[in-house]
Amino acid sequence: MEFLWVLYGVLLISAIVLVPRMLRGRGVRAVAAVDPARYGFVPREEIDIRLPGPDEELTQALTVTQRTQDWRAVAALLKGTPAEGELRWQRVQTLAGAAAVELAQSPGTGGAWLRTWRVEDAKDAGGAAVHAAFLVQRARREPAGSPDVRMILEEARTVADEAALLAPGDPVPYIVALAADGDFAAAWEKITARAPHHMGAHLTALARLPEDAARDFAERAASSAPEGSLLPALPLFEVFAHLPDVILVRSFYESEVVSRAIGGALYATEHASPSDSVLPVVRHLLAAFLLRAERFTEAVEQFRAVDGYAGAAPWAYDADPAASYTAHRAQALAGLEWDSVRGRAR
Known part of the structure; x- marks a missing residue:
């Protein structure tokens, strides 16, 4: 799977x-x-x-952020991306994935823009969602059986909860929590209350x-x-x-x-x-x-x-x-x- x-x-x-x-x-x-x-x-x-x-808007914003390591370009993009539909979910995953790849390529320094984003604007719902998704992706990159997986996923669920509080109507934090091995029934209830036919949510549930x-x-x-x-x-x-x-x-x-x-x-x-x-x-x-x-x-x-x-x-x-x-x-x-x-x- x-x-x-x-x-x-x-x-x-x-x-x-x-x-x-x-x-x-x-x-x-x-x-x-x-x-x-x-x-x-x-x-x-x-x-x-x-x-x-x-997704030219995403490509351009991510290019600027990766070149300058300034998170504001991607933050502005997410602020302008509505919670309705699939696009916000996809953009959150893409940004999280970009940071995860950077970190894998340059351990300790890669993806610094995401860490700076979280420090400088901890109340940004988009930054919290990207951070939670980034942690899930980090966990999935760990070797099978690694004891770090459980700890990383637990942190991902905590950050996803923060993102949900910052954007109550957004289904994305709950989809991330679901991906982070959170309580299936609880997360699914929250998702379907906001976006009952969300394809990304269904794909995530399928994996569980x-x-x-x-x-x-x-x-x-x-x-x-x-x-x-x-x-x-x-x-x-x-x-x-x-x-x-x-x-x-x-x-x-x-x-x-x-x-x-x-x-x-x-x-x-x-x-x-x-x-x-x-x-x-x-x-x-x-x-x-x-x-x-x-x-x-x-x-x-x-x-x-x-x-x-x-x-x-x-x-x-x-x-x-x-x-x-x-x-x-x-x-x-x-x-x-x-x-x-x-x-x-x-």
Whole structure:
């Protein structure tokens, strides 16, 4: 279920040590080397591995903060980001992840802007939320079995409680508390009172549940989702989280369970608002499943919709997410051409 923690942050945030089973799956037959430029796709060296999709305001603010180590640019961005919707949650995770990566790269000094932010404006709700999420991500980066994990997560819950007091209507602190192994029922009650159909909250909850409970949870959420919600895609994330270690059946990705999950995700992408910030996250995973199901035309459509970005599962597991993304994109294009050749041969 670790892949869900990749979604909780943005790509480089978690310690990624295993390539997920989907990325170890069989490829498709290629009729020839495919030139992505011929299809209007972005070359590998231009792929942005930080985000699942575009957020220019966030990119600009974070660039300024990382260059100057002045927290005010990202603080201003969060102040202007409404609690409603998914965007605030995603931005909090991205900022927390950026600080976590900086700290990992420069132990003791990296991410200083976040520490300064908390010292200089301790009552800033955005700073508290980012700090709590940062602690969760730090805990997820710890080696398995580390005694520090429990202590870090306890601190994360404390800081999340502070953030909740500073912004009572914001669901994000409660989502962070849920991710920090806080009391599930209590956190979920607070979340649903504020944002009952929050996709990020549901993804976080999914990571806390055992397989059978996660499946039931995902199906209930999908079936009760309002029009325009991305929750009908939740079963696809549950399937991915619990892929078998070894897939012996060639037609696994065409099975009823997987096909139904793909169908729900397709429905969600077709009816969601184009501005929904979680839509690219769904499209990335959907592209991977469509590719494995050898539904190449549909896979290429999803790749086209997110092209230029690789900051999402499943590519985020790879040591080189851009290479993983572009390799799978090339497989989809090769499959599309192979289908075309077979069609002409009939």
